[in-house]
Amino acid sequence: MASCISLLPRTTLLSSWTNQxxxxxxxxxxxxxxxxxxxxxxxxxxKLYPVPARQFVSGPFGSETxxxxxxxxxxxxxxxxxxxxxxxxxxxxxxxxxMEDFENELQELFNEIKTMVKMGNVKDAVDLLQxxxxxxxxxxxxxxxxxxxxxxLDVIALGYMAVGDLKLVRPLLDMIDRIVDGLxxxxxxxxxxxxxLGSMYSVxxxxxxAILVHQRVVGILxxxxxxxxxxxxxxxxxxxxxxxxxxxxxxGIDVYKRAITVLESNRGANSEDLVIxxxxxxxxxxxxxxxxxxxxxxxxxxxxxxxxxxxxxxRVGMAMCSLANAKCARGAAEDAIDLYRNALQIIKDSNYMxxxxxxxxxxxxxxxxxxxxxxxxxxxxxxxxECLLITEKYKGKNHPSMAKHLLNLATSYxxxxxxxxxxxxxxxxxxxxxxxxGPEDQSITFPMLHLAVTLSQLNRDEEAESLALKVLQLRxxxxxxxxxxxxxxxxxxxxxxxxxxxxxxxxxxxxxxxxMIQEKEFGSEAExxxxxxxxxxxFLDKLRMKDEKFKFxxxxxxxxxxxxxxxx
Numbered sequence: 175m176a177s178c179i180s181l182l183p184r185t186t187l188l189s190s191w192t193n194q195x196x197x198x199x200x201x202x203x204x205x206x207x208x209x210x211x212x213x214x215x216x217x218x219x220x221k222l223y224p225v226p227a228r229q230f231v232s233g234p235f236g237s238e239t240x241x242x243x244x245x246x247x248x249x250x251x252x253x254x255x256x257x258x259x260x261x262x263x264x265x266x267x268x269x270x271x272x273m274e275d276f277e278n279e280l281q282e283l284f285n286e287i288k289t290m291v292k293m294g295n296v297k298d299a300v301d302l303l304q305x306x307x308x309x310x311x312x313x314x315x316x317x318x319x320x321x322x323x324x325x326x327l328d329v330i331a332l333g334y335m336a337v338g339d340l341k342l343v344r345p346l347l348d349m350i351d352r353i354v355d356g357l358x359x360x361x362x363x364x365x366x367x368x369x370x371l372g373s374m375y376s377v378x379x380x381x382x383x384a385i386l387v388h389q390r391v392v393g394i395l396x397x398x399x400x401x402x403x404x405x406x407x408x409x410x411x412x413x414x415x416x417x418x419x420x421x422x423x424x425x426g427i428d429v430y431k432r433a434i435t436v437l438e439s440n441r442g443a444n445s446e447d448l449v450i451x452x453x454x455x456x457x458x459x460x461x462x463x464x465x466x467x468x469x470x471x472x473x474x475x476x477x478x479x480x481x482x483x484x485x486x487x488x489r490v491g492m493a494m495c496s497l498a499n500a501k502c503a504r505g506a507a508e509d510a511i512d513l514y515r516n517a518l519q520i521i522k523d524s525n526y527m528x529x530x531x532x533x534x535x536x537x538x539x540x541x542x543x544x545x546x547x548x549x550x551x552x553x554x555x556x557x558x559x560e561c562l563l564i565t566e567k568y569k570g571k572n573h574p575s576m577a578k579h580l581l582n583l584a585t586s587y588x589x590x591x592x593x594x595x596x597x598x599x600x601x602x603x604x605x606x607x608x609x610x611x612g613p614e615d616q617s618i619t620f621p622m623l624h625l626a627v628t629l630s631q632l633n634r635d636e637e638a639e640s641l642a643l644k645v646l647q648l649r650x651x652x653x654x655x656x657x658x659x660x661x662x663x664x665x666x667x668x669x670x671x672x673x674x675x676x677x678x679x680x681x682x683x684x685x686x687x688x689x690m691i692q693e694k695e696f697g698s699e700a701e702x703x704x705x706x707x708x709x710x711x712x713f714l715d716k717l718r719m720k721d722e723k724f725k726f727x728x729x730x731x732x733x734x735x736x737x738x739x740x741x742x
Contacts, residue, residue, distance in 0.1 A: 321367070410436070427455065475497075487527035542582070577606050630670050
């Protein structure tokens with residue numbers, strides 16, 4: 175088995191159309207009908223959970239890189255950035271001592287902004303940021319463009335990231351970049367500013383800028399401390415992440431390996447400090463479909479935690495889940511299932527996290543998805559029911575988070591041909607969502623479309639058509655008439671109307687509209703087009719339009735040849 179196929183809707187993405195499935199492939203298998211087109215490749219999507227890691231041991235000046243910084247730079251961005259955690263040692267510079275008071279003021283400013291945001295006083299935080307921005311802008315207009323201005327803009331940019339305003343962050347980053355470009359490498363605080371600048375460039379998606387900034391700070395620290403210093407780890411991880419995001423995965427992998435080698439040389443091969451770079455390396459290898467290679471860093475993480483904390487520690491369970499993902503991506507589904515089961519038991523027995531924790535919930539759902547994949551639907555359904563019962567117990571039976579579990583269970587029952595139970599669950603799900611977000615919100619269209627498919631399986635096609643039309647209208651209003659969500663709705667509507675014996679010419683035009691949406695989104699040679707083109711040929715054949723049918727048959731043949739290895 176080359177890869178695992180996603181059978182259940184992702185539990186956290188009910189309204190994210192790029193991660194949703196139109197309907198299970200078993201639907202509409204009656205005589206003249208076909209499955210609805212899936213608008214994305216239905217393959218297992220690697221889902222890694224955050225690994226716990228301890229703080230690095232501080233050096234003589236408290237300057238060693240913290241694991242929180244590594245998480246920020248290597249995996250999770252700057253969503254919860256702590257400026258004090260991100261400072262790189264500059265204390266060996268003679269000029270740094272003269273900057274100490276200034277840096278303390280910067281730290282006090284950032285702490286004040288963090289406190290305001292944490293307490294919900296976002297407006298006050300923004301006012302403070304704006305006041306400081308105006309002050310530094312006046313300085314720059316007066317001709318002052320040194321490290322002090324860059325460092326203050328750095329804090330302001332970090333502050334705007336803390337309040338979630340990325341639109342204002344981007345121009346601030348370019349201002350900082352222009353200032354630091356004219357500074358010499360021995361400026362105090364410059365390396366700290368560059369580390370932040372590179373990480374923030376990565377967060378806002380300007381990866382090429384991030385690469386250049388990280389490369390510069392690596393060069394500065396190499397010259398100051400040597401190529402084997404652990405102070406290089408943070409910018410190396412930032413550089414590797416930016417390279418991977420910029421489509422330069424091989425270079426990113428090499429940089430991750432260098433960071434790991436630096437830590438091994440200084441801390442030993444079994445140091446817990448290796449966890450974050452190993453995790454980041456494994457994540458990138460999985461992204462590049464190198465699942466066998468990804469198993470190596472995830473196995474190392476598992477061994478590190480097992481040796482340090484014992485086999486029954488919750489951190490061991492978390493590491494097992496990451497390894498399970500790599501196993502599944504490689505096609506070893508049964509091995510992945512065993513790892514998941516053991517991991518869940520360890521986490522539960524160790525009380526590592528609350529039973530209703532969202533991460534633990536995702537693990538149960540992922541295992542259920544995997545069990546369905548290998549034909550063990552009953553076992554998978556037990557886990558989905560467990561998720562439903564836990565959510566009902568801790569949040570209430572009408573809580574909006576119940577919807578995703580009801581939807582997952584409905585999908586499971588649909589695959590086992592129990593459409594009556596699937597309908598009941600879907601109607602409950604739809605009722606909860608309508609009360610939560612209203613009857614006109616686009617997020618209700620996913621369970622609504624699923625219900626339309628289920629009703630068709632129960633030979634209630636007129637009800638199904640009515641629901642599918644409502645889905646189409648809501649999605650057209652929200653996403654536009656040429657969007658993928660609309661294509662999904664159109665595709666299911668065609669299948670339902672074909673069962674009702676609607677006009678074939680009208681249905682042909684609808685399928686052609688689906689084709690145009692797919693061509694726009696995926697290109698004219700996308701694999702997703704094969705099933706749609708087959709439907710077009712089917713209707714052309716019914717309408718006896720032989721001349722037009724030939725060009726579509728030709729396209730199908732070419733696409734089948736191109737994707738022959740992935741087509742059953």
